[in-house]
Amino acid sequence: MKDGTEKLIGALSEAVVPVERLPSPAMRAAQWLGFAVLFVGALVVLRGYRADIGARLSDVEFAIPWAASLFVAVTAAVAAFYMTVPGTPRWIVALPLAPLAVWLATLGAGCVRELSEQGLAVLGVSLDCIEFISLTSVPLAAVLVWMLRRAAPLAPSGTFAMGALAAAAAGSAGLELYHHIDTSTEALVWHVGTVGVVTLIGLSSGRRALAVASVND
Amino acid sequence: MDSDDWSNLLALAQAGDAPAYRRFLSEAAGFLRAIIARTGIPQDQIEDVVQETLISVHAIRHTYDPTRPVRPWLTAIARRRAIDWRRRRNSARAHEVALDDAGHETFADPDANRDKDKAEAAAAIRRWLAELPPGQRQAVELLKLRELSLNEAAAVSGQSVGALKVATHRAMITLRKLWKRDEPA
Known part of the structure; x- marks a missing residue:
C-alpha cells in the first residue's frame, strides 16, 4: 500500500503547477462586505430612506439593535470565510454570538414591554420585511457561495449557514433604514424570524450549495 | 523536520x-x-x-x-x-447484506434471490469494466468508483478535466452497449 502512496506522491509532484494563493479570509470577507454595502445601499436608495432616519438612529432602542444586526453580518461573514481555511480554530464560529445576543436581547426586552402594554395588537403582518430580506439574501448568498467555493469548505453546512446568517443580517440592517416598523415586536418576529429561516435554509442546503468545491466532490 | x-x-x-x-x-x-x-x-x-x-x-x-x-x-x-x-x-x-452459508443458494421465490442477483450484477460490471479502453476505464475508476473530484482525478491521471469528462461519457455509452449485449433475452 505504501508503494501506492509513493506512486501517488510522484504523480502529484509531477503534475504540480503554480497556483494563485488565496487572499486572507479577512480580505475576502472585506470584499464581500463591500459588495453587500453597495448592493443593499443601492436598494435602500432606490426605495427611499425613511424620513425620520436621523431621529431613529439617535434613539438607543432603534440604534442598538440596528448596530447589533450590522455586527452580526460582519462577524458572520468573517467567520464563514475563516471556516473555509483548514486548521482555523473552532472558536471562530462563536464570533457572531455576542452581537446576535445583543440583537435578540434588545429586541426581546422591547417586545416584552410592548406586549405587556398593548397585547398582541402590537403585531401587524409585514410581508414587505420577508420580501426584502429574502430578496437581498439570495444574491448576497449567491456571491458568497461563489467566493467560498474558491476555498476549502470542509464543513459545508455550517459554513453556508454562517454565510446565510451574514447575508440575511445585512438585508435586515438595510431594511431598517427605509422600512417604517417602529415596534420591537414586529422587528423581532419579521426581521429576526426571516433571518432565522434563511439561516436554517443555509444549514440544510449547504452541502449541496458547496458540494462542487474541490474538497467535497 | x-x-x-x-x-x-x-x-x-x-x-x-x-x-x-x-x-x-x-x-x-x-x-x-x-x-x-x-x-x-x-x-x-x-x-x-x-x-x-x-x-x-x-x-x-x-x-x-x-x-x-x-x-x-x-x-x-x-x-x-x-x-x-x-x-x-x-x-x-x-446497502450490503452479509452472506451466510445458505446465502449462495437460489430459491423459488424471485424476491429471495436478490442477493444472488446483486453478486451477478457486480461480476458483470467488473467484466464490462475490464473490456473498456484504458483511458475510459481509468476515468470510471477515479470518478465513479473512488469518487474523486474532476480536479483530483485530473491530478492523479495526468488527463485534463475536459478529457476526463469525454472519457467518462464514452465509457457510459460503451457500458450501456455491453449491458445490452449481455442482457438475457
Whole structure:
C-alpha cells in the first residue's frame, strides 16, 4: 500500500503547477462586505430612506439593535470565510454570538414591554420585511457561495449557514433604514424570524450549495 | 523536520517547485498516517485515507497561508477525509447484506434471490469494466468508483478535466452497449 502512496506522491509532484494563493479570509470577507454595502445601499436608495432616519438612529432602542444586526453580518461573514481555511480554530464560529445576543436581547426586552402594554395588537403582518430580506439574501448568498467555493469548505453546512446568517443580517440592517416598523415586536418576529429561516435554509442546503468545491466532490 | 521547513516547502510547491513538493508530500505522509490512525480508521484502510488526504492537499494547496502553521492545516484535511471514509462505509453497509452459508443458494421465490442477483450484477460490471479502453476505464475508476473530484482525478491521471469528462461519457455509452449485449433475452 505504501508503494501506492509513493506512486501517488510522484504523480502529484509531477503534475504540480503554480497556483494563485488565496487572499486572507479577512480580505475576502472585506470584499464581500463591500459588495453587500453597495448592493443593499443601492436598494435602500432606490426605495427611499425613511424620513425620520436621523431621529431613529439617535434613539438607543432603534440604534442598538440596528448596530447589533450590522455586527452580526460582519462577524458572520468573517467567520464563514475563516471556516473555509483548514486548521482555523473552532472558536471562530462563536464570533457572531455576542452581537446576535445583543440583537435578540434588545429586541426581546422591547417586545416584552410592548406586549405587556398593548397585547398582541402590537403585531401587524409585514410581508414587505420577508420580501426584502429574502430578496437581498439570495444574491448576497449567491456571491458568497461563489467566493467560498474558491476555498476549502470542509464543513459545508455550517459554513453556508454562517454565510446565510451574514447575508440575511445585512438585508435586515438595510431594511431598517427605509422600512417604517417602529415596534420591537414586529422587528423581532419579521426581521429576526426571516433571518432565522434563511439561516436554517443555509444549514440544510449547504452541502449541496458547496458540494462542487474541490474538497467535497 | 520542523514546521517552518514544511511551510517553506509548501510555499515553494505553491510556486510550482516539483522537487520541494515531492519532499513535502513524502514527509507529510508519515505525519498524516499518524493522525489518521488516531481517528480509529482500521489499520488496513489507513493508507487509502492517507492517499485521499494527499489528493485533497493537492487540490486545495492554494488555501495554505505560509504565515500560518502547516500542521493544523494538514490535520483538519486528514480528519475530514477520515470522517468521509466513515460516512462512505456506513452508507455502503446500509446497502450490503452479509452472506451466510445458505446465502449462495437460489430459491423459488424471485424476491429471495436478490442477493444472488446483486453478486451477478457486480461480476458483470467488473467484466464490462475490464473490456473498456484504458483511458475510459481509468476515468470510471477515479470518478465513479473512488469518487474523486474532476480536479483530483485530473491530478492523479495526468488527463485534463475536459478529457476526463469525454472519457467518462464514452465509457457510459460503451457500458450501456455491453449491458445490452449481455442482457438475457
